[in-house]
Amino acid sequence: MSTIAQQFGMTEALEILGIKAVNEGTSTGGQWFSGGELIESYSPVDGQLIAKVKASTEADYEKVMQSATEAFKTFRLMPAPKRGEIVRQFGEKLRQYKEPLGKLVSYEMGKSYQEGLGEVQEMIDICDFAVGLSRQLHGLTMHSERPSHRMYEQYHPLGVVGIISAFNFPVAVWSWNTALAWICGDVCVWKPSEKTPLCGIACQNIIAEVLRENNLPEGISCLINGDYKIGQLLNRDTRVPLVSATGSTRMGKIVAQEVAARLGRSLLELGGNNAIIVTPDADIKMTVIGAVFGAVGTAGQRCTSTRRLIIHESIYDKVKDAIVAAYGQLRIGNPLDQNNHVGPLIDTHAVELYNKALAQVVAEGGKILVEGGVLTGAGYESGCYVKPAIAEAKNDFAIVQHETFAPVLYLLKYSGDVTEAIEIQNGVAQGLSSAIMTNNLREAEAFLSAAGSDCGIANVNIGTSGAEIGGAFGGEKETGGGRESGSDAWKVYMRRQTNTINYSTSLPLAQGIKFDL
Ligand code: NAD
Numbered sequence: 001m002s003t004i005a006q007q008f009g010m011t012e013a014l015e016i017l018g019i020k021a022v023n024e025g026t027s028t029g030g031q032w033f034s035g036g037e038l039i040e041s042y043s044p045v046d047g048q049l050i051a052k053v054k055a056s057t058e059a060d061y062e063k064v065m066q067s068a069t070e071a072f073k074t075f076r077l078m079p080a081p082k083r084g085e086i087v088r089q090f091g092e093k094l095r096q097y098k099e100p101l102g103k104l105v106s107y108e109m110g111k112s113y114q115e116g117l118g119e120v121q122e123m124i125d126i127c128d129f130a131v132g133l134s135r136q137l138h139g140l141t142m143h144s145e146r147p148s149h150r151m152y153e154q155y156h157p158l159g160v161v162g163i164i165s166a167f168n169f170p171v172a173v174w175s176w177n178t179a180l181a182w183i184c185g186d187v188c189v190w191k192p193s194e195k196t197p198l199c200g201i202a203c204q205n206i207i208a209e210v211l212r213e214n215n216l217p218e219g220i221s222c223l224i225n226g227d228y229k230i231g232q233l234l235n236r237d238t239r240v241p242l243v244s245a246t247g248s249t250r251m252g253k254i255v256a257q258e259v260a261a262r263l264g265r266s267l268l269e270l271g272g273n274n275a276i277i278v279t280p281d282a283d284i285k286m287t288v289i290g291a292v293f294g295a296v297g298t299a300g301q302r303c304t305s306t307r308r309l310i311i312h313e314s315i316y317d318k319v320k321d322a323i324v325a326a327y328g329q330l331r332i333g334n335p336l337d338q339n340n341h342v343g344p345l346i347d348t349h350a351v352e353l354y355n356k357a358l359a360q361v362v363a364e365g366g367k368i369l370v371e372g373g374v375l376t377g378a379g380y381e382s383g384c385y386v387k388p389a390i391a392e393a394k395n396d397f398a399i400v401q402h403e404t405f406a407p408v409l410y411l412l413k414y415s416g417d418v419t420e421a422i423e424i425q426n427g428v429a430q431g432l433s434s435a436i437m438t439n440n441l442r443e444a445e446a447f448l449s450a451a452g453s454d455c456g457i458a459n460v461n462i463g464t465s466g467a468e469i470g471g472a473f474g475g476e477k478e479t480g481g482g483r484e485s486g487s488d489a490w491k492v493y494m495r496r497q498t499n500t501i502n503y504s505t506s507l508p509l510a511q512g513i514k515f516d517l
Contacts, residue, residue: 002046008336010107013100014051017202025053025197025225026060027204028067028218029211034060036226041198044110044344045334047382053197055226061233064222068160068187069239071219076157076185083183084134089210090179091127094120097206101171101199103336108196109170110344110384111298112335123175125469126485130179133490137184148504155494157185158265162234164245164255167346168301168405170196171203173246173269176469176485177493178207178221184493189222189240191231193247195346200225235259242267242493246303249403249430249478256480267492268480269473271403272432274455274464275308275412277421277447278319282437283461287319290437290463291409292326296342296388297465300407301350303479304433304457304465307408308400310424313415320369320411327370327388333379344384345406354386354406357399361410366393369411395424403430418443419451426454432475433457433464456483 001011024032025039036055043050056064075083094101098120106116139153161181165173170192178188192200204223211220224230228251234240235258244267245255252270259266276294278287294306311319335343345351351374358372372389379385388407393400400410414421418436425434434455436447444460447453456475457467467473472487474480483489509515 002048004046004334004336005043005048005107008103008107010103013103016100017097017104018205019051019104019198019201022052023054023198023201025201025223026056026064027208027223028064029221030208031218033063034225036060039194039197039225041108041196043107044346044382044384045107045336047384050108051198053201053225056224056230058233061224061230064189064224065160065237065239067219068189068222069219071217072157072159072187074217075187075220078185080134080137080183080185083185084131086210086214086216087127087134087179087182088131089214090207091124091131093206093210094124094127098124101202101206104202105171105199106335108198109167110335110346112338112340112343114338115298119169119172122172122469126176126179129469129486130183133180134183137490137494139496144500145510146502146508148502150501150503151499153496153498155184155491155496158241158493158495159186160240161186161188161493162237162240162243163188163190164231164234164243164247165190165192166247167193167195168298168303169246170199174200174203176473177244180484180490181493182220184490186493187220187222189224189234191224191226191234194225194227197225231255232258236262238262238264241265244482244484245269249480252480265492267482267484269303269482269484270478270480271430272303272305272475272479273307273401273403273428273430274304274433275310275425275435276306276464277418277425277436278309278311278315279418279421279436279438279440279443280312280314281440281443282315283439284315284319284322286461287437288322288326290435291323294463294465295409296330296407299343299345299386300388301346301405302465304467306464307403308395308410308412310412310414310421312421313413316413324369324390327390330388332375332385332387342388342407344382345386346384348383350405351384351386353404354408357404357406357408358389358391360399361391361393361397361408364393364397364399366391366397366410372408395427401428418446422447422452429478430475431455431477432479433459433467435459435462435464437461
């Protein structure tokens with residue numbers, strides 16, 4: 001353990017979370033096993049090896065699936081509010097483990113400790129939401145066209161839900177899915193990112209305590225570990241009616257096709273290319289805060305990170321100067337130290353992609369306004385710390401059309417009315433988060449209208465980054481179309497059944513069809 005990690009209390013945190021030097025990577029709840037190769041988890045904070053995890057083999061996967069399908073047989077019959085009680089207890093455990101889990105998220109993924117705690121808070125929030133929802137899995141009733149008939153629809157659990165998650169939200173995405181899936185009566189098999197396997201082990205240990213304390217069977221919460229190959233087993237398995245996959249668009253296209261090939265359902269939460277429109281009526285101070293946090297928070301590694309600023313020419317220089325000046329204030333370094341604003345990228349491969357993006361924007365005719373670069377020397381030994389960069393660019397540059405998962409912000413200019421800005425904002429393949437900064441009601445409403453933003457999230461006078469769990473979260477186009485978390489996102493975890501009950505003494509057919517015997 002490095003000095004940084006020791007000062008931060010990582011040894012204690014790992015112990016509390018049940019992380020060993022070498023961990024079994026497969027679990028059906030309380031039971032752990034694994035026959036696969038070792039995955040080594042290095043911290044991007046200091047480049048140190050944190051611990052190892054044994055990957056799951058196909059045989060391990062098979063054991064997990066048997067356990068999950070068996071558990072579903074009993075779990076589906078438990079009353080939904082009782083399942084809500086399990087999720088309530090899980091939320092309580094998360095409160096208890098919030099600090100060590102927040103620390104692990106921060107150390108293994110590289111986001112700030114505040115953001116690590118925030119991620120665990122999101123888990124707690126979705127548990128609270130799901131508990132209430134467990135008494136509100138409402139269907140509709142309809143009037144039957146036939147006399148003495150009753151008609152209604154009800155929602156039943158789906159079965160085994162496969163969850164594939166990305167490195168950048170190593171714990172929250174799992175809970176957005178599981179908290180809802182569990183109250184709906186599904187059982188879950190989770191494959192975390194191979195870049196953050198320890199977060200998966202820690203979460204599984206926490207839920208296992210709840211399941212044990214309630215004498216629930218193995219199989220309700222399962223964990224598998226490994227790279228895309230183990231994820232593909234979920235894609236192709238007809239025993240998995242729903243695969244919820246969060247990650248790159250490249251991954252989502254493969255998952256979507258493999259799941260669709262067996263007519264399964266997929267819930268896709270993929271890449272974004274998020275923009276803020278800054279109109280002549282924008283509050284510049286608010287714009288700068290929203291844009292800078294959106295672009296450099298989590299070192300630009302949020303699916304909702306701000307990648308493009310679309311600024312009206314009349315205020316372009318003012319906004320540009322203010323943002324460039326704000327970048328001059330940024331402190332880059334150890335994310336466990338609350339004085340720093342920007343932590344590391346996840347690994348050196350991400351650093352390569354960042355360097356390539358900066359070279360490409362220049363090659364395409366862009367102009368660098370704030371120089372990037374990789375930091376070296378004391379405190380930067382992991383090789384993952386980069387300077388947030390800003391470039392003037394055009395929306396049709398290939399690199400601007402692409403999601404670079406790093407702190408690179410492109411400034412784009414528009415000269416007409418808000419319609420032109422909306423066209424630029426919508427002129428990318430992705431459709432996750434979008435925002436407009438304006439005090440002009442007409443501009444705001446145009447942005448929110450059917451001819452406005454084509455994204456799943458559209459904000460006024462708020463940046464693109466971050467979302468509350470109460471709303472449905474997700475995006476359109478190459479972001480995949482999925483919705484999870486709040487609102488009625490629960491419906492995707494259930495199957496809908498229409499029921500018609502005849503309490504008469506005859507059998508009238510629908511549409512007045514006569515069939516007399
Ligand atoms: P990634 O696509 O490299 O990996 C994501 C997960 O998919 C990993 O667990 C990986 O092992 C798995 N995977 C890869 N190929 C697979 C396949 N063929 N079958 C099954 N599983 C497969 O993404 P990443 O680098 O971990 O995360 C960054 C990306 O995730 C960014 O594009 C970001 O925008 C996106 N993201 C989106 C959301 C959202 O809600 N829209 C949230 C977080 C991250």
